[in-house]
Amino acid sequence: GAGVSQSPRYKVAKRGQDVALRCDPISGHVSLFWYQQALGQGPEFLTYFQNEAQLDKSGLPSDRFFAERPEGSVSTLKIQRTQQEDSAVYLCASSSPQTPDTQYFGPGTRLTVL
Amino acid sequence: GENVEQHPSTLSVQEGDSAVIKCTYSDSASNYFPWYKQELGKRPQLIIDIRSNVGEKKDQRIAVTLNKTAKHFSLHITETQPEDSAVYFCAAANTGNQFYFGTGTSLTVIP
Numbered sequence: 531g532a533g534v535s536q537s538p539r540y541k542v543a544k545r546g547q548d549v550a551l552r553c554d555p556i557s558g559h560v561s562l563f564w565y566q567q568a569l570g571q572g573p574e575f576l577t578y579f580q581n582e583a584q585l586d587k588s589g590l591p592s593d594r595f596f597a598e599r600p601e602g603s604v605s606t607l608k609i610q611r612t613q614q615e616d617s618a619v620y621l622c623a624s625s626s627p628q629t630p631d632t633q634y635f636g637p638g639t640r641l642t643v644l
Numbered sequence: 645g646e647n648v649e650q651h652p653s654t655l656s657v658q659e660g661d662s663a664v665i666k667c668t669y670s671d672s673a674s675n676y677f678p679w680y681k682q683e684l685g686k687r688p689q690l691i692i693d694i695r696s697n698v699g700e701k702k703d704q705r706i707a708v709t710l711n712k713t714a715k716h717f718s719l720h721i722t723e724t725q726p727e728d729s730a731v732y733f734c735a736a737a738n739t740g741n742q743f744y745f746g747t748g749t750s751l752t753v754i755p
Binding site (some may be wrong): 561 | 680689693742743748
């Protein structure tokens with residue numbers, strides 16, 4: 531079946547621009563996670579949804595970062611007034627209620643802020 | 645919060661040799677320990693995982709061991725092949741919650 535998909539795959543933004551990154555989880559997956567992966571580093575947790583409820587946003591680095599999942603399916607990560615330090619790969623992962631431990635990752639969106 | 649450390653950061657082995665990657669974690673509440681393989685520009689792929697009620701798990705050439713008392717877990721790859729070359733990440737989690745990843749090990753298998 532289809533895996534987790536993300537769009538766009540690559541995004542170049544000028545400093546100060548707003549960006550929106552989309553994640554389509556696997557159908558039926560209740561939990562959705564966003565991670566930020568800097569070059570040469572492991573993914574770092576940003577935020578977590580269970581259905582449409584954002585249960586944990588403790589990893590969001592600043593109030594410029596905002597995530598939503600209004601219908602409990604597709605999720606959007608929005609970054610306002612992008613800064614160079616926001617350059618990273620943004621990964622989305624989802625898991626099913628039957629196997630909540632197993633997270634399936636999307637291909638990521640590589641964001642470059644100039 | 646949880647802190648996961650991973651060593652070594654780079655590892656080169658001859659084809660056919662074994663590779664071992666080690667991780668430590670800090671939070672005794674963590675009970676799930678997955679390992680992901682990430683090829684350049686690709687998504688992380690789960691290769692094996694272990695839960696805290698198990699000490700060892702094996703899947704063909706890959707095995708993982710867990711020492712809960714010492715808060716150590718390790719990935720063992722035997723009979724390495726060039727296609728095993730990638731970055732490997734360990735992670736620790738409390739069931740259903742976010743993963744805390746190590747910093748990754750870049751494995752190169754030399755033909």
